[in-house]
Amino acid sequence: MRKLRSNEVFKPGAFPQHTYVSRMSADFPVTxxxxxxxxxxxxxxxxxxxxxxxxxxxxxxxxxxxxxxxxxxxxxxxxxxxxxxxxxxxxxxxxxxxxxxxxxxxxxxxxxxxxxxxxxxxxxxxxxxxxxxxxxxxxxxxxxxxxxxxxxxxxxxxxxxxxxxxxxxxxxxxxxxxxxxxxxxxxxxxxxxxxxxxxxxIEPWQEAALKEIATTGFKALAVEITDEMANQLARESILSPQLMQSICLNLALLLHVDKDKDEQPHEITDKAQLELAYRVTSINFPYDDVVKKLTAGPPTRGQKRKTYELPSGNQADIYHLIMRAIALDPPIISITIDELKKRIDLLFEEKTDKPDRKKIKDAIEQVQGIISDSDVFYQVFEWKDEQIYILDPIFLFYLRWGVAV
Ligand SMILES: Nc1ncnc2c1ncn2[C@@H]1O[C@H](COP(=O)(O)OP(=O)(O)OP(=O)(O)O)[C@@H](O)[C@H]1O
Ligand SMILES: [Mg+2]
CATH class of the missing domain: 3.40.50.300 (P-loop containing nucleotide triphosphate hydrolases)
Structure with a gap:
């Protein structure tokens, strides 16, 4: 049988004949x-x-x-x-x-x-x-x-x-x-x-079904992938089968699985391989403007916005801190204000000057205002009931791997 190519197996934009996963319908014991x-x-x-x-x-x-x-x-x-x-x-x-x-x-x-x-x-x-x-x-x-x-x-x-x-x-x-x-x-x-x-x-995708896309696909390409690595891929694709298809395709391309056929069998065993694939996958995602707009915050009317010093020595204002905190591990799609405060604290070491809960909350409300006044394309999350709800999982992925905010 002819060996399948990576782009026949992983299809982020079309019908995935070789990696189609059948899911159980929520609440009913049928697919x-x-x-x-x-x-x-x-x-x-x-x-x-x-x-x-x-x-x-x-x-x-x-x-x-x-x-x-x-x-x-x-x-x-x-x-x-x-x-x-x-x-x-x-x-x-x-x-x-x-x-x-x-x-x-x-x-x-x-x-x-x-x-x-x-x-x-x-x-x-x-x-x-x-x-x-x-x-x-x-x-x-x-x-x-x-x-x-x-x-x-x-x-x-x-x-x-x-x-x-x-x-x-x-x-x-x-x-x-x-x-x-x-x-x-x-x-x-x-x-x-x-x-x-x-x-x-149609209900949101769970990690088990997302994982199946990776395991089925790499099997079809005769690439070994450890269970741990497949789990990490599933976690990173954050509800999105399309993102999973994209990451796997890029991973396969980075491994050159379509070339050197007679060489060593390919294996995915290493987190660094995945991280490179995440970065390469995020290259073409169109969120640059969204990130710029949300980290810019509201107009400052000429005043200089307060910045905080991070352990790296870099300065960041509250809007950049919020985006960085959302991007931290693990990727989650609803973040409470308490969790966000905890995440922002994690960006700092010990007793430095860091924003308090109220300051964070006020800033998110400002960001929500900017989102509400913008096109649908900018509606990547929503601040509601003291929580941030990520509406576009691919934006979260981009925030994690695409840009340094
Ligand atoms: N059951 C599945 N198994 C494997 N991959 C899937 C499955 N369903 C979707 N995908 C992946 O996600 C991509 C998007 O799926 P699809 O275009 O059907 O979504 P949609 O809900 O119709 O999206 P839209 O709302 O944009 O129309 C597919 O091209 C495929 O890569
Ligand atoms: Mg559709």
Whole structure:
């Protein structure tokens, strides 16, 4: 058998055929694949999948439906569209206009004598574009996946729900995918659809499942990895299967596993190997501006901000200290004010001048203000109930490995 290459095994941006991990659905003793299968088998129901960004919603559909049977459109595809069915017909290459012309021309040719074909051509003529699309999907056993539904204009979302309601009764298979907390009201809170929905909520990834990506993948590449190293990778990928795929790919590239085939077998036994891979992985992450903005704090109006002396002799202001504290080991996604104070203390040695709890809290409130006033892209964490909640795990990874704050 041909030896697999690193980029065939680890796929951070596409369907990971060799490292796909099947997870158990939260609270139910079955896998997510089973639940999607069950939903698709339930004739007359619409499937709604909701889950945080990059948790494998699209990949789950690809796994269960298969790429050849899945017709994927995003909410965005309906931005300038007025006709839902025409947009879908275009996607599958079905010409609705063309079919009608053909029917007309048959009549034009005077086929009146052939009663049967005349009546069938008339039926076809009166069949709407919608029915044609539904028939086409049924004939070819296709499933419509409306990805990132929340990106469709709101009025369009309600129209789409209305169209789908009728179509599913006719055994049309469709899945709607959304992020949590984004307007999905058109689907989940739509009274017309109640009792006709299969709901699948994708939960955050646990370390055991993340670890499996690494162990399966390195096995496929014939690379030995110790259990301890695989655990560390799982811990560092902080909820994100995509981050795990990226780190493993970079680790494999750094080990040159695709080259020197006959040389010594490759092994991952050393923390330094992982740390180099983390740094290399963070190179292309686009958080430079975010870090700059958050460490800059609010405008100082010409006054010089107080700085603290770190054991290294460097000076850092409160905003830099907060970011450094968040970046410390272990990576965690909710940090209480007490934990943050402890972490900031750790940055100093013994009895030096360090910020107190109140000073830290005031500064985080300022940072939260900056975040709230910025674009979605900057919403990397949230300060709520005296805790910092990391909203974007890849930002935390970047803070740990990408920059020196
Ligand atoms: N079950 C899985 N097993 C292994 N890797 C996975 C799995 N699910 C997702 N991944 C990895 O994470 C990446 C992102 O997954 P996917 O694009 O499906 O997420 P998503 O939830 O659809 O994200 P978005 O909200 O951005 O649309 C995949 O390309 C793959 O590298
Ligand atoms: Mg997706």
């Amino acid at each position: 997510y694949e089973f639940r999607l299968e069950q939903a698709l088998q339930t004739v007359g129901f619409l499937t709604s999948i909701i889950g945080p960004s990059k948790t494998g919603k699209t990949v789950l559909c690809e796994k269960v439906i298969g790429l050849d049977k899945m017709i994927s459109l995003t909410g965005n595809d309906f931005k300038n569209s007025t006709n839902f069915w025409l947009t879908i017909a275009n996607k599958v290459g079905l010409s609705l206009v063309g079919e009608q012309t053909e029917t007309n021309s048959m009549q034009g040719k005077g086929m009146a004598g052939v009663t049967e074909s005349k009546s069938s051509s008339i039926t076809e003529k009166y069949q709407t574009g919608k029915d044609r699309v539904i028939d086409f999907f049924k004939e070819h056993d296709l499933v419509l996946v409306l990805d990132d539904f929340h990106t469709a204009p709101e009025e369009m979302q309600f129209d789409m729900a209305y169209q789908l309601k009728d179509a599913i009764r006719k055994e049309f298979k469709a899945i709607v995918i959304s992020l949590p907390h984004r307007a999905d009201d058109a689907i989940r809170k739509n009274p017309d659809l109640s009792g006709r929905l299969s709901l699948i909520n």
